[in-house]
Amino acid sequence: MKRVKVLVIGAGVVGLSTAVCIAETLVCCSVTIIAEKFSPDTTSDGAAGILFASEFPDVPLGRQQRWFKETIDHLLAIAHSPHASDAGVFLCSGCQIFKEVPCDKKPFWSDFVLGFRNMTHQEMKRFPDHKFGQTFTTIKCECVRYLPWLEKRFREAGGQIRCEKITGLQKAAQMYDVIVNCSGLGSRLLAKDEEVYPIRGQILKVDAPWLKNFIRDGDGKTYIYPGMGYVTLGGTRQADDWRLEVDEEDGDGIMERCSQLEPSLRKAQVIGRWVGLRPGRTNPRVEREYLYAEGRRVPLVHNYGHGGWGITLSWGTALDALDLVRQSLFEKPPQARL
Numbered sequence: 199m200k201r202v203k204v205l206v207i208g209a210g211v212v213g214l215s216t217a218v219c220i221a222e223t224l225v226c227c228s229v230t231i232i233a234e235k236f237s238p239d240t241t242s243d244g245a246a247g248i249l250f251a252s253e254f255p256d257v258p259l260g261r262q263q264r265w266f267k268e269t270i271d272h273l274l275a276i277a278h279s280p281h282a283s284d285a286g287v288f289l290c291s292g293c294q295i296f297k298e299v300p301c302d303k304k305p306f307w308s309d310f311v312l313g314f315r316n317m318t319h320q321e322m323k324r325f326p327d328h329k330f331g332q333t334f335t336t337i338k339c340e341c342v343r344y345l346p347w348l349e350k351r352f353r354e355a356g357g358q359i360r361c362e363k364i365t366g367l368q369k370a371a372q373m374y375d376v377i378v379n380c381s382g383l384g385s386r387l388l389a390k391d392e393e394v395y396p397i398r399g400q401i402l403k404v405d406a407p408w409l410k411n412f413i414r415d416g417d418g419k420t421y422i423y424p425g426m427g428y429v430t431l432g433g434t435r436q437a438d439d440w441r442l443e444v445d446e447e448d449g450d451g452i453m454e455r456c457s458q459l460e461p462s463l464r465k466a467q468v469i470g471r472w473v474g475l476r477p478g479r480t481n482p483r484v485e486r487e488y489l490y491a492e493g494r495r496v497p498l499v500h501n502y503g504h505g506g507w508g509i510t511l512s513w514g515t516a517l518d519a520l521d522l523v524r525q526s527l528f529e530k531p532p533q534a535r536l
């Protein structure tokens with residue numbers, strides 16, 4: 199039987215998750231990933247990989263909750279399996295602290311992480327400049343390991359991979375039956391979507407193996423995330439800033455703010471610096487449209503624009519993209535266009 203040719207564009211966490219979901223579920227499809235960059239050179243690779251989220255304004259809360267829950271459940275299963283170390287997925291406990299008591303004391307994902315609770319007066323004494331805190335256990339998913347692990351899983355499901363820049367969706371539609379666009383910030387050009395913009399993020403990697411628990415300031419600009427090989431210190435969120443070079447001043451600011459929260463960092467050695475551009479968008483775009491190529495209607499499923507939460511929402515949005523691909527395969531073809 200002729201197989202349906204599916205093209206997934208992008209090999210960051212969103213593209214690989216989506217490609218794995220399709221290749222493992224829809225056996226009638228032959229799936230190819232084409233991407234300009236692969237691990238360890240994608241934005242996903244440099245991210246701390248903490249499962250955490252802020253709310254998108256126009257996506258129904260139930261949908262965002264499902265995206266979060268499906269991703270954390272998928273990663274918890276990996277963390278509790280023999281694959282945990284290969285995949286770079288593990289539990290991580292810590293706290294989020296606030297200088298002012300937030301209006302919303304219970305984020306939408308609080309029931310999906312483990313042991314979410316407000317911090318006690320005694321626990322808060324450690325942070326004299328902060329008035330309120332939450333403590334919980336979540337997942338840390340380190341993409342430098344997770345992406346190659348997903349890539350292997352994709353190949354085992356029969357998937358094919360090519361390194362190439364796609365210059366036009368219309369051209370791709372001539373060669374494939376379904377296209378899934380997971381090109382992140384690349385969608386600004388590829389899908390001509392000017393709503394997508396860069397949100398520059400700089401981090402430091404430090405050697406501080408004595409730190410075991412994360413600390414995040416609720417303003418999102420200061421965080422300390424211990425990981426498998428180093429501790430990630432962040433960060434910056436600079437909208438519309440395309441600079442990929444490390445900025446010394448940003449680095450000094452990160453170190454100063456993090457050391458105020460965790461004074462032992464003043465003795466930590468900096469072993470790396472990194473800048474990534476988050477695929478910013480008011481809301482992620484997970485929806486379908488159609489291209490027309492040589493008299494054929496080719497479904498184009500978009501899955502991009504996750505901003506600072508691409509790892510957190512990766513599996514949930516991949517499952518939605520899978521559903522959109524599946525619906526395209528089983529719906530009646532439209533009347534031939536004259």
Ligand SMILES: Cc1cc2nc3c(=O)[nH]c(=O)nc-3n(C[C@H](O)[C@H](O)[C@H](O)COP(=O)(O)OP(=O)(O)OC[C@H]3O[C@@H](n4cnc5c(N)ncnc54)[C@H](O)[C@@H]3O)c2cc1C
Pocket residue numbers: 207208209210211212213232233234235236240241242243244245246247248249250362363364365380381382383384385388398399400401432433473474475476477502503504505506507508509510511
């Ligand atoms: C400093 C920092 C820290 C972060 N920390 C976290 C965190 O702790 N938790 C979290 O959930 N998120 C975090 N993020 C956000 C996260 O990194 C992104 O949301 C995520 O990486 C987006 O994944 P993606 O697959 O959409 O994009 P990317 O990883 O950028 O992948 C895009 C892919 O598309 C390909 N592509 C683009 N255009 C084309 C084209 N024309 N042709 C072919 N291929 C193309 C690229 O080559 C690449 O393979 C962080 C980001 C930064 C910058």
Ligand SMILES: O=C(O)CCC(=O)C(=O)O
Pocket residue numbers: 246247248250399414418421432433476505506507
């Ligand atoms: O904001 C955080 O706490 C995690 C890091 C992140 O998601 C980011 O910098 O985009």
